[in-house]
Amino acid sequence: MYNLKLSKKQLIVISQALESFARAKTGQFDYALEHVNFIGFVEARKMSENIKKLYLPELRENETYGIHQKKVSDDARIAYDIHQVIRNKIAWEERPEGGMTSYFDKPFKISEEELPNLTKK
Numbered sequence: 001m002y003n004l005k006l007s008k009k010q011l012i013v014i015s016q017a018l019e020s021f022a023r024a025k026t027g028q029f030d031y032a033l034e035h036v037n038f039i040g041f042v043e044a045r046k047m048s049e050n051i052k053k054l055y056l057p058e059l060r061e062n063e064t065y066g067i068h069q070k071k072v073s074d075d076a077r078i079a080y081d082i083h084q085v086i087r088n089k090i091a092w093e094e095r096p097e098g099g100m101t102s103y104f105d106k107p108f109k110i111s112e113e114e115l116p117n118l119t120k121k
Contacts, residue, residue, distance in 0.1 A: 008090070015086035018079040025076030027056050027064035067110055077111035084108065089118045 006014070020032040030048035034041055052059050059065070065072050067080055084107035091103035098104050109115050 011086055012090065015083050015090070018083040018086075022067065022076045022080040022083065025079075026067055026069075026072050027052055027059055074111055078113050081107065081109055081111050081113065082116055085116050085118050089120070093120070 016035065020035055023029075023031040028048070029051045030041075030044040033039055033047055034044040039047065049061055056065075067077060087103045088105070088107050091099065091101070095104075107115055
């Protein structure tokens with residue numbers, strides 16, 4: 001086991017990077033492109049479709065793989081699991097009364113790895 005001491009801002013950046021990585025692995029290149037702030041939504045969507053034609057030609061326009069599908073590597077699922085744990089922890093810290101978004105749902109393990117344990121000191 002490893003421990004890593006991070007600021008809240010560093011934790012948020014890691015969470016965003018993990019989500020972008022997981023989404024790119026499922027063919028959601030537009031999400032990753034848009035969230036690095038290089039291009040806007042429309043441009044990201046167009047570029048994503050071009051990337052999919054090259055690297056995932058079996059996918060139709062606007063189609064992506066689900067995170068549970070066998071064609072998606074387990075590293076994408078691991079990244080998404082870690083992202084879920086981080087976003088859940090931050091959501092409850094910022095709004096202890098809870099909320100209606102999935103951020104407040106208990107993280108659902110989708111990889112073969114155990115969910116990480118995130119505590120604040």
